[in-house]
Amino acid sequence: xxxxxxxxxxxxxxxxxxxxxxxxxxxxxxxxxxxxxxxxxxxxxxxxxxxxxxxxxxxxxxxxxxxxxxxxxxxxxxxxxxxxxxxxxxxxxxxxxxxxxxxxxxxxxxxxxxxxxxxxxxxxxxxxxxxxxxxxxxxxxxxxxxxxxxxxxxxxxxxxxxxxxxxxxxxxxxxxxxxxxxxxxxxxxxxxxxxxxxxxxxxxxxxxxxxxxxxxxxxxxxxxxxxxxxxxxxxxxxxxxxxxxxxxxxxxxxxxxxxxxxxxxxxxxxxxxxxxxxxxxxxxxxxxxxxxxxxxxxxxxxxxxxxxxxxxxxxxxxxxxxxxx
Amino acid sequence: xxxxxxxxxxxxxxxxxxxxxxxxxxxxxxxxxxxxxxxxxxxxxxxxxxxxxxxxxxxxxxxxxxxxx
Numbered sequence: 241x242x243x244x245x246x247x248x249x250x251x252x253x254x255x256x257x258x259x260x261x262x263x264x265x266x267x268x269x270x271x272x273x274x275x276x277x278x279x280x281x282x283x284x285x286x287x288x289x290x291x292x293x294x295x296x297x298x299x300x301x302x303x304x305x306x307x308x309x310x311x312x313x314x315x316x317x318x319x320x321x322x323x324x325x326x327x328x329x330x331x332x333x334x335x336x337x338x339x340x341x342x343x344x345x346x347x348x349x350x351x352x353x354x355x356x357x358x359x360x361x362x363x364x365x366x367x368x369x370x371x372x373x374x375x376x377x378x379x380x381x382x383x384x385x386x387x388x389x390x391x392x393x394x395x396x397x398x399x400x401x402x403x404x405x406x407x408x409x410x411x412x413x414x415x416x417x418x419x420x421x422x423x424x425x426x427x428x429x430x431x432x433x434x435x436x437x438x439x440x441x442x443x444x445x446x447x448x449x450x451x452x453x454x455x456x457x458x459x460x461x462x463x464x465x466x467x468x469x470x471x472x473x474x475x476x477x478x479x480x481x482x483x484x485x486x487x488x489x490x491x492x493x494x495x496x497x498x499x500x501x502x503x504x505x506x507x508x509x510x511x512x513x514x515x516x517x518x519x520x521x522x523x524x525x526x527x528x529x530x531x532x533x534x535x536x537x538x539x540x541x542x543x544x545x546x547x548x549x550x551x552x553x554x555x556x557x558x559x560x561x562x563x564x565x
Numbered sequence: 566x567x568x569x570x571x572x573x574x575x576x577x578x579x580x581x582x583x584x585x586x587x588x589x590x591x592x593x594x595x596x597x598x599x600x601x602x603x604x605x606x607x608x609x610x611x612x613x614x615x616x617x618x619x620x621x622x623x624x625x626x627x628x629x630x631x632x633x634x
Contacts, residue, residue: 384578384611390588394580394612396603405583414586561610 281370282433282477282492283377286499286557374479378491381559388555390418400494400565402444408563409448412469415498415558422555423500430500432471434462434563435492436478441564471498494564499557573597573616574604580612 351357384392393415395401401408416427434442442448443460448468452460466474479491576595579588582603589595596616599607607613 390579392578392612393586394578394607394610396580396582396599397606398603399581399583407584410584411581561612562606 281374281377281479283374283381286381286431286433286497286501287377371481374491375481381497382492382495382561384559384561387557387559388422391415391422391555391558393558393560395560395562397562397565400441401438401563402441403565404446406441406445406565407447408442408445408465409469411560411563412471412496412498415560416469416471419498419500419556419558425500425556427470428472430472430498432466432469432474433497433499434474434476435490435495436476437490437494438496438563439465439476441494494562496560496563497557498560569600569602571598571600572604573618574599574607574613575616576607576613578612580607582607 380386384394393411395411399405399407401411412432413427416430419425419430420427439462442465448460448465452464460468462474462476466472477492480488481491482488574597576587576589576597579586581587582597582599587595587597599613604613604615608615
């Protein structure tokens with residue numbers, strides 16, 4: 241099949257075969273596409289995304305009104321006072337983002353299909369987008385000010401879980417009690433995310449280890465911690481990021497995040513899920529025609545985000561910082 | 566072992582010091598004299614801040630001057 245090959249916006253050749261016949265090397269001069277391969281991101285698992293229905297949308301925010309007593313009998317006899325049942329509404333605006341692929345249109349079009357350059361560029365751009373979204377979620381999740389008053393715990397030096405004064409069970413259960421007291425959730429409904437550093441610190445907890453060492457020499461795991469703490473599922477991930485100097489560091493430091501998430505996308509339950517109102521559309525690979533810019537001969541990989549930087553139900557989560565010495 | 570320096574800190578949110586939990590009550594400020602290593606670790610987490618008592622010292626100096634007069 242004939243393909244149009246362009247150079248500086250001008251039609252150069254109809255096909256690879258023509259290209260070769262015209263003595264133009266169709267192969268790109270360089271092919272270096274490293275992929276960090278971040279896989280699943282913890283922030284995406286903790287915070288539900290919310291699908292934005294329109295350009296301007298409103299997102300409901302459940303507050304303590306859902307737990308208060310209302311005069312329902314009155315509602316049977318006359319029109320319900322919707323004012324009593326209103327949700328706090330916040331609006332968000334549409335933002336557009338785009339990324340170049342590091343390859344221009346000529347490279348992409350001239351590359352032999354077997355190289356998979358288009359697909360590789362698409363994956364590379366998607367990784368950039370995924371990492372960007374995860375940084376936004378991370379920033380929300382590790383900022384103490386985004387949690388309800390009393391839903392954070394700062395562990396001081398000397399009391400970290402892997403230090404002599406460490407007691408992860410006491411700390412985790414203190415925060416389980418806070419969430420349970422505000423929402424009615426049972427302890428075993430509340431999940432615990434640990435960064436890898438926090439997980440390793442918990443496994444070195446001196447009280448935990450002292451009791452375990454009486455009956456096993458095995459290193460514990462997340463399931464053992466879940467049983468020890470009496471919480472919901474305990475899990476860990478260790479996504480990393482690199483700064484401009486190429487220094488790689490864990491994205492989540494040494495925090496523990498307790499949260500409730502029913503797992504039902506787009507639905508806010510009565511239990512008050514932690515939600516993250518950021519939705520984006522990614523076009524799934526090589527950009528479609530409207531995003532090809534003839535003037536700068538570059539392919540764009542656009543995505544749009546309804547950017548609402550806040551945790552909307554902040555009392556159903558908790559943050560513990562400085563878990564590791 | 567040398568004795569660590571202590572300073573006065575204001576506790577801003579729930580903290581764990583040793584095996585105890587502390588948090589300021591609603592509308593009230595909580596101050597504690599803490600070992601610098603402990604206090605600094607809380608400051609780094611945004612859970613405490615050092616209390617600087619400059620105003621009080623200036624007032625004391627002024628009081629001394631007025632006494633001399």
